[in-house]
Amino acid sequence: MSVVLEAKHINKYFRKPVTFHVLKDVNFKIEKGEFVSIMGKSGCGKSTLLYILSTMDTDYEGELLLNNQLVSGQNRDHLSYLRNKHIGFVFQFHYLLSDFSVLENVMLPAKKLAEKSLKEIEYDAIQKLKMLDIENLANKRASRISGGEKQRVAIARALINNPSIIMGDEPTGNLDSYNAENVFNIFKELSNEQGLSLLIVTHDEDFAKKTNRIIQMGDGAIIS
Amino acid sequence: MTNWRVILSIAKTHLLTKIKQTSTAALGVTFGIGSYITLVCFMTGLNSMLDGLILNQTPHIHIYNEIEPSKKQPITLYNKLTNNFTVVHSVKPKLSQKKIHNALPIIKYLEENKNIRGVLPQIKTQIFYIAGSIELGGNLIGINPIDEAKLFNIQDYIVEGSAQDLQNTDNGILLGIGIAKKMSLKVGDRVQISPISGGIFPLKIVGFYQSGIADLDAIQSYTNIKTVQRVLGEAQNYITDINIKLYDIEQAVPLSKIIEKQFNVRAIDIKTANAQFETGTAVRNLITYAVSITLLIVAGFGIYNILNMLIYEKMNDIAILKATGFSGKDVQLIFMSQAMIIGFVGGILGLLVGFGLAKFIGTIPFQTEALPTIETYPINMNPMFFVIGFSFAMISTFLAGYLPSKKARKIDPVKIIRGQ
Numbered sequence: 001m002s003v004v005l006e007a008k009h010i011n012k013y014f015r016k017p018v019t020f021h022v023l024k025d026v027n028f029k030i031e032k033g034e035f036v037s038i039m040g041k042s043g044c045g046k047s048t049l050l051y052i053l054s055t056m057d058t059d060y061e062g063e064l065l066l067n068n069q070l071v072s073g074q075n076r077d078h079l080s081y082l083r084n085k086h087i088g089f090v091f092q093f094h095y096l097l098s099d100f101s102v103l104e105n106v107m108l109p110a111k112k113l114a115e116k117s118l119k120e121i122e123y124d125a126i127q128k129l130k131m132l133d134i135e136n137l138a139n140k141r142a143s144r145i146s147g148g149e150k151q152r153v154a155i156a157r158a159l160i161n162n163p164s165i166i167m168g169d170e171p172t173g174n175l176d177s178y179n180a181e182n183v184f185n186i187f188k189e190l191s192n193e194q195g196l197s198l199l200i201v202t203h204d205e206d207f208a209k210k211t212n213r214i215i216q217m218g219d220g221a222i223i224s
Numbered sequence: 225m226t227n228w229r230v231i232l233s234i235a236k237t238h239l240l241t242k243i244k245q246t247s248t249a250a251l252g253v254t255f256g257i258g259s260y261i262t263l264v265c266f267m268t269g270l271n272s273m274l275d276g277l278i279l280n281q282t283p284h285i286h287i288y289n290e291i292e293p294s295k296k297q298p299i300t301l302y303n304k305l306t307n308n309f310t311v312v313h314s315v316k317p318k319l320s321q322k323k324i325h326n327a328l329p330i331i332k333y334l335e336e337n338k339n340i341r342g343v344l345p346q347i348k349t350q351i352f353y354i355a356g357s358i359e360l361g362g363n364l365i366g367i368n369p370i371d372e373a374k375l376f377n378i379q380d381y382i383v384e385g386s387a388q389d390l391q392n393t394d395n396g397i398l399l400g401i402g403i404a405k406k407m408s409l410k411v412g413d414r415v416q417i418s419p420i421s422g423g424i425f426p427l428k429i430v431g432f433y434q435s436g437i438a439d440l441d442a443i444q445s446y447t448n449i450k451t452v453q454r455v456l457g458e459a460q461n462y463i464t465d466i467n468i469k470l471y472d473i474e475q476a477v478p479l480s481k482i483i484e485k486q487f488n489v490r491a492i493d494i495k496t497a498n499a500q501f502e503t504g505t506a507v508r509n510l511i512t513y514a515v516s517i518t519l520l521i522v523a524g525f526g527i528y529n530i531l532n533m534l535i536y537e538k539m540n541d542i543a544i545l546k547a548t549g550f551s552g553k554d555v556q557l558i559f560m561s562q563a564m565i566i567g568f569v570g571g572i573l574g575l576l577v578g579f580g581l582a583k584f585i586g587t588i589p590f591q592t593e594a595l596p597t598i599e600t601y602p603i604n605m606n607p608m609f610f611v612i613g614f615s616f617a618m619i620s621t622f623l624a625g626y627l628p629s630k631k632a633r634k635i636d637p638v639k640i641i642r643g644q
Contacts, residue, residue, distance in 0.1 A: 051638045056547060077551045084549020091641055095544045099241040109548040111230040157548065169641070 003068060004164050004197045005030040005053060010062035012048060022048050023060070024221040030165065033195040035187065037208040040217035046201045047169055049217070053199065054087055054167055055079045067164055084113050088158025088166040092173045095154065098143035102129070102153050105142050110160045121160075128156040132186060148179035155186060166190070168200040172207055184210065231554060234545075235561040242534065246566060249530040253570025253621065254577055256523025257613045260516040261578020264613075266585055267512040269604035271505060278501055280377045281435070282494055283344075283467030284476045287324065287483060290490040294318045327463035330487055334468060339475045342375045344368060346465040347452040353445075354416040354424065355407045362403065362443040364417065366452030369398075375469045378433075378446075384411050385431020395451055397427040401434040402442030417455070425455050436592075523570075524620035531563055531628040542632050543640035556633035563625020564618065571617030575610050 012023040022045045030036055040046045051057040053064065055071055058079070064071045066086055071079070083089075096105045106125040110116060116124070129135040132152045137145055142153065151171060158166050166187075172180035184207055190196045191212075200211070208214050216223045239246045293315045299305060324330065327345060334343045347366035352359040373379045373387035383401060390396050397415060409415055414426045427447065434441055453462055470476060476493035483491040495502065535542070542555055586603040 047642060051642070054547070056636075056638050077553065080546070080549050080551035080554075083547070089547050091547075095540060095547075095641070097541050097544060099237050099541075104237075108230070108234075108545075111233075112227060112549055112554070114227050114230075161549075 002032050003029050004032050004034075004066070005199065006065040006068075007049075007053065008063040008065070010049070010052060010060055010064070012045075012052065012057075012060040022220050023052070024219075026062070026220075026222055028215060028222060030197055030199055032164075032197055033191060035191040035198045035212045036200070036215060037211040037213070038199065038201045038215045038217060039203070039205070039208050042203075044217045045220040046217050050167055050169055050199070050201050054089060055083050084109055085161055086164040088155075088161070088163040090151070090154050090158050090166065090168040090171040092170040096142035096150055096157075098141070100142055101139050102134070102142055102145065103138040105153060106156045106160055109157060113161050125156070125160060128159050129153075132156050148175055148182065151175060151179065151183055152186070155183070159190070163196075165197040165199060168198070168202075170202055170204075171200060172202065172204055180204065180207065227554075231557050232561055234558050235565060238534070238538065238541075238558070239562055239565060242537075245530055245534065249527050249566045250570035250573065252523045252526030252530075253567055253617050254573040256519045256620075257571050257574025257617050258577030258581065259519050260616070261575060261609055261613050262581040262585070263516055263519075264512055264609045265578070265582035265603050265605055266601065267508065268606065268609075269586075269602035271508050271512075272604055273598065273602040274508075275501070275505055276377070276380075278498060279494065280380070282498060283376070284470045284473055284494045285468040285480045285483065286492045286497070287330075287466040287468070287487075287489050288464060289320060289322060289324055291317050291320065291322075322464050323458070323462045324464065324466060324487075324489055326461075326487075327466065328461050330489075331463075331466060334466075334483075337479075339470055339472065339479065341469045341471050342371065344371050344375060344467045344469075345449060345463040346467060347449055347456075347462065348464050349452060349456060350420055351455075352418045352420075353403055353407065354418055359418070360403065360406065360443075362400070362417075362445065364397075364452060364455070365444065365446050366449040367446055368449060369446070376467070381433055381435050383432045383434045389430040390446065390448065393428060393430045394448075395425075395427050396430040396447060397451075398431045398433045398446040399429050400441040400444045401432045402438060403445065404429070404432050406442070419455050421456070423455075427451070520616050520620055523617075524624045527563060527566060527621050528624035528628065530566075531559065531625055532631075534562070535559060535628050535632050538632075539635065539640050542635050543637035546635070546637040547641065552633040555635075556629045559629035559632050560622070560625050563621045563629065567617050567621025567625075570621075571614050574617060575614060578613065579605075579610075 006029045007026055010023055010026040011021070014020040014022050026049060038046045038049065048057070052060050055064070055066075058076070062072070066082060071082060074082070097108070100108070103122070103125055106128060107121050110121040110124065111118070126135055126138065129138055132155060134149055134152050134156070137149060137153070142150070145153070154171075168187075172183050175183065187198055187200070188210070191198055200207075202208055297312050297315065299310050299312060331343050331345055334340055344367070349364050349366075351362055351364045353362050367378075369378070369387035369390040379387050382398065385398065390398050397417075399409065399415060404410070407415065409429055411429050411431060413429050415429055416424050416426050418424050433444070433446060435444070453460060456462065470479070473494065477495055480491040480493040483489070545555055545558075546552070582603050582605060585601050588601050589599060590601040591599065
């Protein structure tokens with residue numbers, strides 16, 4: 001199995017207000033098709049780790065490899081490109097562009113990537129929405145749909161560029177159990193059927209137990 | 225690579241969903257540019273009218289024979305006294321003729337100069353207007369009326385009749401309006417004049433002349449050069465003044481010096497003759513530009529404020545865009561293009577508003593004794609003002625958008641996503 005994401009000796013410090021060692025020598029690999037969850041108490045650094053892995057946070061020590069290529073130390077424009085093409089993101093608070101329609105929200109990352117024509121992108125976007133059972137929402141404003149629906153739109157957006165890995169920062173944290181279950185099933189399906197790698201930070205033990213592997217963190221280090 | 229279509233579509237959506245703020249910002253620009261255009265058209269219109277009042281009638285170079293004492297008194301020619309201190313009492317001006325020596329060849333020569341637009345001969349003389357037993361002192365100027373109209377806009381000051389009438393009428397006179405009033409004369413009447421040397425000549429009134437300067441209108445009249453020559457009993461080469469109009473007024477000073485040297489005459493350039501006038505014009509222009517720039521800067525700050533607000537409101541959007549792969553540069557371009565669109569739309573509207581207002585001012589009646597032919601407020605619609613106004617709209621919105629958009633570029637998405 002090929003390795004999608006690899007972290008080598010990642011260390012991070014918070015400098016303000018006092019220097020604080022947040023991540024202590026974090027090492028792990030995620031292989032293609034793996035569904036991994038990161039668990040740990042609040043403040044143990046799991047979100048911090050996720051944002052380093054997502055390439056948005058560049059202030060760390062150590063090496064990060066995406067598809068076996070070194071990401072650390074690349075310039076920001078290139079990181080933006082990598083994020084656009086290889087990483088899909090799902091946040092806790094479903095972060096959609098509220099002024100845009102659902103369809104536009106899903107299409108935006110693909111438009112930015114500009115590898116396909118507008119028609120192809122639109123077709124892809126509708127396919128993703130169909131897969132998540134929300135194609136009927138396509139033309140609604142993103143601010144006019146429910147929380148569970150928003151999270152599914154965010155997943156569709158994360159999928160639009162067929163990324164190598166999807167990362168989630170407590171994607172079910174803000175949802176009721178019915179919708180949380182729903183989101184989990186979508187992730188599971190993507191992992192099983194499309195061989196997509198997933199890395200999800202979560203507090204939800206039930207959620208984590210159902211994943212392939214749990215990375216348990218405590219005080220900035222991987223415990224198990 | 226920059227994907228302009230995506231960036232512009234995002235900018236458009238942002239602008240359209242906040243249409244109230246967008247239009248407030250655009251109206252700020254519209255107001256600034258509109259008032260700039262109106263003000264500058266109006267002010268420069270008034271300025272050029274005031275300039276025209278003096279400058280249109282004033283030759284760029286005026287050539288005449290000055291009556292003055294000789295610079296070299298005979299005693300200085302006496303070699304034996306060169307190292308002595310001499311005092312000459314009661315110096316009198318040199319007896320010289322009023323006419324310019326060789327005037328016709330000089331005119332011909334000057335007409336061939338490429339910098340010169342026209343050369344006009346004039347004869348100035350003192351006369352008396354005779355009404356019964358009353359003699360009124362005055363000036364009579366002999367001119368070529370058609371050329372004078374072409375180069376010095378004399379037609380703007382003819383309230384009745386025309387330059388053509390004067391040209392066509394032998395023994396015609398264009399009477400100053402002040403004299404006409406004093407003597408209760410009307411067009412078609414005859415007025416008797418008498419030169420200093422004596423004799424009485426009846427001239428037919430073809431029109432009235434009103435310069436706007438009452439003192440002048442009470443004494444000055446115009447007639448054909450030939451008529452004056454006949455009245456004075458002089459030959460055809462009797463010319464007392466030569467007026468030169470140039471293509472470029474800046475050439476007046478050097479050219480007048482050359483002419484003085486070459487022909488041994490007095491040549492006064494317009495700058496020397498109207499120095500105080502230039503200062504007035506410069507100060508008025510300065511005020512115009514100071515007010516305009518203030519207006520535009522105020523508009524610029526309005527845009528800066530609104531874009532700043534917009535960026536605070538769109539923090540989430542910025543974070544999402546960055547998280548999904550838009551670079552800082554893309555985000556900056558999104559907000560820059562919003563600023564530029566506001567500037568463009570506001571600027572165009574401002575030009576239209578300014579054009580409309582200026583046109584409107586141009587229809588307001590404005591009557592003044594000084595300018596008989598002007599009926600409405602003068603407006604100077606120089607296309608250059610529109611170009612400047614529009615460029616300033618674009619530049620100021622660019623600057624006003626640059627700082628906030630740079631901030632948007634630097635926003636750290638992690639902080640915003642985690643902060644919530």
